[in-house]
Amino acid sequence: MTDLGSLIAHVPDVVAASSELLPARSQMAFTLGFHIILACLGVAFPALMLIANYIGLKRDDEVALGLARRWSKVAAVTFAVGAVTGTVLSFEFGLLWPAFTGRFGDVFGILFAIEGIFFFLEAIFIAIYIFGWNRLSGWAHFWTGVPIAICGIGGAYSVVSVNAWMNQPQGYTLDAAGNVTDVNPLEVMWTPATAYEVSHMILAAYLVTAFLVASVYAVGMLRGRRDRHHRLGLLIPLTVASILAPIQFFVGDTAARAIAEDQPIKFAAMECVQHTHTHVTEYIGGICTDDGVNGGIGIPNLDSWLVGFSSDTEVTGLDSVPPDERPPANTLLHWSFDAMVGIGTAMIALGVWFGIVWWRRRDIPKTPWFLRAVAISGVAAILAMEAGWIVTEVGRQPWVVQGVMRTEEAVTGASGIWLTFSIVLVLYALLGVATILILRRMARRWREEGVDAVQVPYEPRPGPPVPEDGR
Amino acid sequence: MSKADAAAAILWIGATLYAVFGGADFGAGFWSLIGGRSERGERARRLIDSAIGPVWEANHVWLIFILVVLWTAFSVAFEAVTSTLFIPLCLAALGIVLRGSGFAFHEVVKRPSERSFAEHLFAASSVITPFFMGTVVGAIASGRVPIGNATGDPWSSWLNPVSILVGVLFVATGAYLAAVFLITDARHAGDADLERYFSTRALAAAVVTGAIAVAGIFVLRDDARYLYDRLTAEALPLVLASVACGIGAIALILRRAPRGARPLAVGAVVAVIWGWGVAQFPYLLPTELTIAAGAGTSATLTMVIIVFVAAAVLVLPAIGLLYALTQRGILKADVERD
Numbered sequence: 001m002t003d004l005g006s007l008i009a010h011v012p013d014v015v016a017a018s019s020e021l022l023p024a025r026s027q028m029a030f031t032l033g034f035h036i037i038l039a040c041l042g043v044a045f046p047a048l049m050l051i052a053n054y055i056g057l058k059r060d061d062e063v064a065l066g067l068a069r070r071w072s073k074v075a076a077v078t079f080a081v082g083a084v085t086g087t088v089l090s091f092e093f094g095l096l097w098p099a100f101t102g103r104f105g106d107v108f109g110i111l112f113a114i115e116g117i118f119f120f121l122e123a124i125f126i127a128i129y130i131f132g133w134n135r136l137s138g139w140a141h142f143w144t145g146v147p148i149a150i151c152g153i154g155g156a157y158s159v160v161s162v163n164a165w166m167n168q169p170q171g172y173t174l175d176a177a178g179n180v181t182d183v184n185p186l187e188v189m190w191t192p193a194t195a196y197e198v199s200h201m202i203l204a205a206y207l208v209t210a211f212l213v214a215s216v217y218a219v220g221m222l223r224g225r226r227d228r229h230h231r232l233g234l235l236i237p238l239t240v241a242s243i244l245a246p247i248q249f250f251v252g253d254t255a256a257r258a259i260a261e262d263q264p265i266k267f268a269a270m271e272c273v274q275h276t277h278t279h280v281t282e283y284i285g286g287i288c289t290d291d292g293v294n295g296g297i298g299i300p301n302l303d304s305w306l307v308g309f310s311s312d313t314e315v316t317g318l319d320s321v322p323p324d325e326r327p328p329a330n331t332l333l334h335w336s337f338d339a340m341v342g343i344g345t346a347m348i349a350l351g352v353w354f355g356i357v358w359w360r361r362r363d364i365p366k367t368p369w370f371l372r373a374v375a376i377s378g379v380a381a382i383l384a385m386e387a388g389w390i391v392t393e394v395g396r397q398p399w400v401v402q403g404v405m406r407t408e409e410a411v412t413g414a415s416g417i418w419l420t421f422s423i424v425l426v427l428y429a430l431l432g433v434a435t436i437l438i439l440r441r442m443a444r445r446w447r448e449e450g451v452d453a454v455q456v457p458y459e460p461r462p463g464p465p466v467p468e469d470g471r
Numbered sequence: 472m473s474k475a476d477a478a479a480a481i482l483w484i485g486a487t488l489y490a491v492f493g494g495a496d497f498g499a500g501f502w503s504l505i506g507g508r509s510e511r512g513e514r515a516r517r518l519i520d521s522a523i524g525p526v527w528e529a530n531h532v533w534l535i536f537i538l539v540v541l542w543t544a545f546s547v548a549f550e551a552v553t554s555t556l557f558i559p560l561c562l563a564a565l566g567i568v569l570r571g572s573g574f575a576f577h578e579v580v581k582r583p584s585e586r587s588f589a590e591h592l593f594a595a596s597s598v599i600t601p602f603f604m605g606t607v608v609g610a611i612a613s614g615r616v617p618i619g620n621a622t623g624d625p626w627s628s629w630l631n632p633v634s635i636l637v638g639v640l641f642v643a644t645g646a647y648l649a650a651v652f653l654i655t656d657a658r659h660a661g662d663a664d665l666e667r668y669f670s671t672r673a674l675a676a677a678v679v680t681g682a683i684a685v686a687g688i689f690v691l692r693d694d695a696r697y698l699y700d701r702l703t704a705e706a707l708p709l710v711l712a713s714v715a716c717g718i719g720a721i722a723l724i725l726r727r728a729p730r731g732a733r734p735l736a737v738g739a740v741v742a743v744i745w746g747w748g749v750a751q752f753p754y755l756l757p758t759e760l761t762i763a764a765g766a767g768t769s770a771t772l773t774m775v776i777i778v779f780v781a782a783a784v785l786v787l788p789a790i791g792l793l794y795a796l797t798q799r800g801i802l803k804a805d806v807e808r809d
Contacts, residue, residue: 077575084571087531090538091564094553099620101542102550106767109543110774116539117782120532124789131796147789183770413621414557423565431572438579457575 021408023417024096027424029393031088033386034428038082040385042122043156043202044209045075046148051236053145057138063228067236069133070446071213072145073456074439076130080457081435083123085428096417100400100410107172107183108162115158122151130456153202160201164193167392168262169401192262196255197392203248204388207347208381210241215378216443218371234364238374242351249344253306260307263402264316266395269327270337271303275317280304284338288330327397336387336394343384350377474773475766478544479755481779483748485540489533490744491648491737493601494641496530498649499523500570500597501642502672503590511668515653516590518665522656534567544775545765547618548755552607555616555623559603559634566600569593598642605641609634612747613695614757632690640683644740647676651720651736658729670724673732677721684743697757701750709746713739 049071056065090112093101101109125147132141165171171187172180217233260267267273272288273280280303286296301311318326327333350373357365364370400407442454472480499519506512506519523530542549553560573593580586606629610616613633617623628634650673657665691699702710716739723732751757755765766772 077579080571080575083531084568084575087535087567087571088564090535091553091560091567093542094538094549095557095560095564098550098554101553102546102620105542105546105549106544106771109539109546109767110771110778112539113543113775113778113782116532116535117778117785119535120782120786121789123532124786124793127793128789128796131793135796180768183768185770185774412554412557413619414554414625416557420561427565427568431568434572434576438576442579454579456579 020415020417021411023421024411025407027417027421028092028096030421030428031085031092031424032393033389034432035082035085035089036385036389037208037382038078038085039156039159040205040208041075041078041212042082043152043205045071045078045213046122046126046145046152047206048209048213048237048240049075050142050145050149051240052232053142055232055236057142063232066229067233070442072126072130072133073442073454076126076456077435077439077442079123079126081431083119084431086119088424095414095420096412097400097410098412100405103178103405104172104180104401107169107180107188108165110185111158111162111165111189115155118151118155118158122148122155125151152205156202156205157198160198161189161191161194163392164191164197166401167191167197167266167396168193169404174404193258196251196258200248200251200255200388203244203251204381204385206244207241207248208378208385210237210244211347211374211381212378213237214241215375218374218377222368222371222375231364234374238351238354238364241347241377242354245344245347245351249348252341252344257307260315263396265318265321265326266392267307268316268318268320269330269395270333270391271315272330272334273303273315273317275319276314277317278304278314279311280307280313280315282306283334284342285335288334293334325398327395329394333391333395336390340384340387340391343380343387347377347381347384350374473763474769474776475544475762476753478540478766478772478775479748479762481775482537482540482544483745485533485536487741487744489537490644490740492530493533494645494740495648495652496523496645497597497601497642498645498647498676499653500594501646502649502653502669504594504598511664514662515665515668518653518656518660518662519649521660522653531567531571540775540779544767544772545755545762546767548760548765550620551616551618551623551756551760552611554619554621555625555628556607556610557621558625559606559610559629563600563603563607566596566603570596570600597645601641601645602638605638606630606634608641609637611756612637612698612751613691614697614759616756616759618756618760631694633694636683636687636690640680640687643676643680643683644743647673647680648736648740650676651724651732654724655730655733670727673724673736674721677717677724681717695757698747698750702746705752706746706749709742709749713742713746716742 049068052064052071053068055061056063056068093105125144129141129145129148132144135141136144165188168191170191171184171189173182175181214234214237217230217237220230221234256267271280272283272286272293274290274292279301281293281298281300282302283293283296283298286293286298288294304311304313304315307313307315318330353365353370353373357363357370396402398406398408400410442456445454499522503516503519506515538549541552569592573589573591573596577586577589577593580589609631610623610629610633613631615623615628615631615634650669653669654666654673657663657669688699691702716735720732720735720739723735753761753763755762
């Protein structure tokens with residue numbers, strides 16, 4: 001009867017814990033959703049900056065070098081803010097989910113240790129690169145920037161592969177009490193979900209950053225600033241985005257099929273498939289009910305066909321697991337998935353439009369509608385990425401580690417998360433507004449006073465005049 | 472030495488680096504806070520700014536390092552610490568957010584009122600953060616963190632004499648380290664006035680820190696007997712080394728010796744951190760959880776050690792390059808100012 005006794009003894013804990021579950025999930029979702037935007041910039045902005053730097057050096061192009069220099073300063077500001085929001089997340093592994101980290105920290109933790117190296121190197125080389133403007137010779141300076149871009153990709157792998165492990169845990173053994181007794185690090189670091197999830201996110205980071213940067217210059221051009229600076233500032237990121245958007249579609253499609261196979265309940269939730277059957281209709285939009293999608297545009301057989309290239313393909317339904325193992329908010333999941341795919345498709349269309357016009361006339365499309373479309377593409381790309389994270393994270397609920405540990409078991413026994421969440425909301429709102437205002441002000445001062453007018457974090461105080469061949 | 476002990480040593484190396492570099496960084500914020508609005512205070516702030524600007528992130532990544540090594544190698548301890556000490560860790564995290572924001576923006580904003588706001592944010596949080604970090608360390612050291620998810624007392628675990636003492640000690644130590652570092656920075660900048668300014672402050676901070684440490688002996692005797700007994704036995708050589716380094720540093724500063732004060736000041740801090748480690752050994756959470764019992768699986772510990780070596784091989788040259796370049800940069804900036 002000791003088991004029953006200890007169970008009863010734990011009832012108050014469980015009740016107390018579950019009351020903190022919703023605020024803890026909300027805080028995690030909000031802080032992660034905020035940080036991921038900055039993380040995208042941290043991963044991909046250095047690459048755009050290096051492309052501009054490369055063009056500038058190759059063609060002796062002062063405009064391209066000016067862009068690279070400004071982008072490095074913007075990257076420094078967003079990296080500094082991202083370092084703050086990232087530190088908060090590492091606190092939250094303990095403050096919000098101590099039981100998750102306590103139980104599985106020795107399984108997935110090592111990936112964060114690797115991420116730490118990449119982050120550290122990235123911080124150091126950003127400082128060196130920013131420092132190096134006007135102090136190192138052109139190409140030496142360029143090469144100090146290359147590790148930033150490499151570390152960004154390495155860091156993205158490390159973090160996202162933890163998420164891939166949460167979606168498809170493997171590489172560990174548990175004893176009867178559920179404690180980890182053995183770990184196979186290589187299996188943890190490379191799950192079946194790692195390849196598509198990591199590449200999907202790295203591409204997303206590049207798309208978000210590229211469209212965001214392009215949209216800034218599109219807005220400038222719509223306001224009549226049609227100089228070469230704006231043109232190049234639009235062309236570099238838009239070219240990158242146009243090339244990557246179709247690749248992202250292919251990777252995302254592969255990911256969706258893999259999820260249908262490996263995480264069928266997540267797939268069922270995002271497509272709102274209630275019962276396991278064949279010839280499943282693909283719905284776009286609509287409300288998800290217990291009887292399937294209500295409303296929306298239905299395309300017969302398409303869902304089956306997308307999963308297995310045949311309308312005879314059986315798609316697993318939500319009813320294959322007990323109700324308490326199904327994800328919540330199915331309509332949200334369904335819409336998020338549709339939004340992601342829809343925006344991704346629109347991005348490809350935008351890239352094709354740009355590509356055709358460029359191919360025929362070596363120019364960007366003349367109509368203001370093109371610039372308007374680019375102008376909203378940055379925000380649209382962020383929405384698509386956030387929607388994707390909603391699909392993968394809410395879609396895994398009620399599990400924190402798929403099939404092994406429920407989120408309610410992971411949450412802290414401490415109380416007061418509604419309070420911390422409220423404070424976080426206010427602080428992050430201020431942080432977000434301050435970041436945007438400061439970036440806008442930097443742009444204005446660059447226009448009025450030139451690129452040297454703005455000091456950024458990591459930067460040394462103004463030094464003596466530049467030696468002759470410095471860039 | 473077992474692999475678990477090696478992982479604990481790695482954790483302690485991280486704690487040492489954070490105490491020295493992060494501590495000095497917090498301390499610089501402290502001096503910036505109490506520097507006042509005088510012309511001299513402004514000049515001191517500029518020196519502080521140029522000294523820590525480019526290396527800020529590198530200093531604070533050690534905190535992430537500690538968190539990650541703790542949750543990977545000793546996840547049971549991580550769970551216990553972060554759940555029981557939820558409140559002071561939230562407050563420390565708040566300080567980190569404010570501090571990081573102040574840092575990210577204070578270079579960029581130009582209007583005096585905004586700049587002053589960002590600087591105040593940075594400076595005030597430079598005091599808040601190490602204080603609450605110190606209360607966390609005090610809670611661990613005095614054995615107030617039981618194993619499990621939030622099983623300790625959410626308040627008395629960190630609102631107690633040892634925690635408050637260590638919190639104040641953290642702030643004072645950082646201020647002391649920063650002042651000693653800034654003496655040399657001021658000398659490199661050729662600013663004899665600021666050199667005197669920070670010498671006075673380094674001496675004052677040394678005396679205050681020493682006084683808190685002496686008071687701490689009595690607090691530990693009453694409130695953390697396990698630690699006290701070991702500090703006065705096994706760890707005594709390290710405690711004495713710290714005292715000797717501290718006194719040596721004071722003597723050198725008084726004599727305006729051109730070098731030697733920095734390494735001695737750092738030595739005093741390092742000796743205390745390792746004295747604490749020796750006094751706790753073999754416990755991770757004194758008398759609750761030993762290093763061996765709290766350690767993760769063997770494969771995980773191996774990976775922690777491998778990754779640590781890889782980090783040392785990759786990061787040390789890079790950080791050496793950064794420090795070398797920034798030291799040169801400070802020199803250049805001063806040439807222009809003169």
